[in-house]
Amino acid sequence: MFELFSFIQYLLLQGVGLAIAIGVGGLFIFTVLRKLHSPAMTWALFLFFFGTCLFLYVPMGVPQTISFPFGLKTYGPSDGPWLPLKNVFSFFSHFKQFERVADIAALPDVTGAIATTEEREVEIRITAKEVLSEIAPGVTMNYWTFDGTVPGPFLRVREGDMVHLTLTNDQTSLHHHSIDLHAVTGPGGGAVATNVAPGESKDFRFRALNPGLYVYHCAHPNVANHMAHGMYGMILVEPKEGLPKVDKEFYVMQGEIYTSEKMGAKGLQVIDAGKMLSGDAEYITFNGRVGGVNDKMTAKVGDTVRIYFGNGGVNHISSFHVIGEIFDTVYPEASVGGTLFKNVQTTAVPAGGAAMVEFKLDVPGKYILVDHALARLDRGAWGVLEVTGEENKDIFDAKIDPNAPSDGH
Numbered sequence: 017m018f019e020l021f022s023f024i025q026y027l028l029l030q031g032v033g034l035a036i037a038i039g040v041g042g043l044f045i046f047t048v049l050r051k052l053h054s055p056a057m058t059w060a061l062f063l064f065f066f067g068t069c070l071f072l073y074v075p076m077g078v079p080q081t082i083s084f085p086f087g088l089k090t091y092g093p094s095d096g097p098w099l100p101l102k103n104v105f106s107f108f109s110h111f112k113q114f115e116r117v118a119d120i121a122a123l124p125d126v127t128g129a130i131a132t133t134e135e136r137e138v139e140i141r142i143t144a145k146e147v148l149s150e151i152a153p154g155v156t157m158n159y160w161t162f163d164g165t166v167p168g169p170f171l172r173v174r175e176g177d178m179v180h181l182t183l184t185n186d187q188t189s190l191h192h193h194s195i196d197l198h199a200v201t202g203p204g205g206g207a208v209a210t211n212v213a214p215g216e217s218k219d220f221r222f223r224a225l226n227p228g229l230y231v232y233h234c235a236h237p238n239v240a241n242h243m244a245h246g247m248y249g250m251i252l253v254e255p256k257e258g259l260p261k262v263d264k265e266f267y268v269m270q271g272e273i274y275t276s277e278k279m280g281a282k283g284l285q286v287i288d289a290g291k292m293l294s295g296d297a298e299y300i301t302f303n304g305r306v307g308g309v310n311d312k313m314t315a316k317v318g319d320t321v322r323i324y325f326g327n328g329g330v331n332h333i334s335s336f337h338v339i340g341e342i343f344d345t346v347y348p349e350a351s352v353g354g355t356l357f358k359n360v361q362t363t364a365v366p367a368g369g370a371a372m373v374e375f376k377l378d379v380p381g382k383y384i385l386v387d388h389a390l391a392r393l394d395r396g397a398w399g400v401l402e403v404t405g406e407e408n409k410d411i412f413d414a415k416i417d418p419n420a421p422s423d424g425h
């Protein structure tokens with residue numbers, strides 16, 4: 017209810033402001049015209065309106081639909097990312113039906129390799145769901161998701177498996193959705209077979225030919241817009257022989273959120289397609305919201321850890337780094353079977369790409385995951401891995417000052 021109230025309050029305040037401006041402006045023009053009415057004044061007014069129309073027409077042309085942002089022209093192969101006014105009406109007329117999700121962030125702890133080495137038939141069922149949840153405390157968004165979390169479920173299959181994937185679009189959705197998995201060999205990565213209307217289900221089968229860690233995402237036009245609402249996740253295709261055994265595995269995905277209001281503005285937020293086209297993100301998140309993986313990643317001294325780190329984008333490359341750790345091994349761009357990198361500080365993770373990093377924990381403490389384009393810390397791109405256990409003074413010997421000012425550095 018608070019979200020609706022804050023949005024109406026926002027519109028009402030804008031409406032009252034506009035009404036005052038129009039009223040006073042009209043009074044001013046009326047007074048001027050009554051006193052100064054003449055052919056010259058008529059010409060001056062005509063030219064003023066003609067010039068104003070020209071000024072608006074030159075950059076924007078005549079808008080075909082009433083949509084937000086007004087007059088946005090794009091050149092993609094299908095629908096642009098604008099928000100048509102009719103969608104706003106259908107959103108508010110269906111406002112009550114959206115599920116409220118307390119925490120949109122997918123759980124990062126995904127420890128557990130596939131036990132078998134047999135080739136299998138794997139059933140995967142995913143539901144596309146549009147829900148309401150918070151980007152930050154008091155800042156609400158209409159997320160579009162796979163299974164109600166961001167990122168969507170961590171899918172895990174084995175090289176050679178035949179995967180039967182069914183995508184259902186929840187009854188309460190207002191939009192069509194689909195799924196393109198980068199692990200699929202075939203047109204659209206599966207998107208051509210899974211374009212589902214609200215209430216509909218479609219399925220397809222694919223063989224997981226190539227081992228690696230792959231992004232999946234909704235590919236219904238406008239694709240960037242669907243991804244910016246939260247429709248991305250990852251599928252791990254374990255190699256036939258399996259990945260090296262580790263004690264802990266974590267699932268973290270970076271994403272960008274382009275709200276129309278500035279970062280920190282409370283209430284219900286609308287995605288601003290103009291900002292998205294410019295790459296001007298207000299929030300940059302790990303697992304869908306500010307603090308999405310905090311208090312959820314724990315390990316012990318002596319553990320080996322693997323992080324499956326992906327980037328949903330839609331615009332920026334992530335410079336993934338863990339403060340106070342060195343990646344013993346990086347699978348660059350999540351390549352499995354290729355050259356491994358050893359002893360890496362920061363690894364580049366492209367939009368729509370991933371990396372796997374492994375390291376051993378030697379010293380207890382809090383380790384902060386960041387995009388080392390560090391201004392993004394302030395937009396939300398950080399998380400905490402908490403390590404408990406015995407001190408190891410042979411490796412790190414220091415008196416920790418609890419009052420030291422720090423961003424983790």
Ligand SMILES: [Cu+2]
Pocket residue numbers: 160192193194234235236242247
């Ligand atoms: Cu979608």
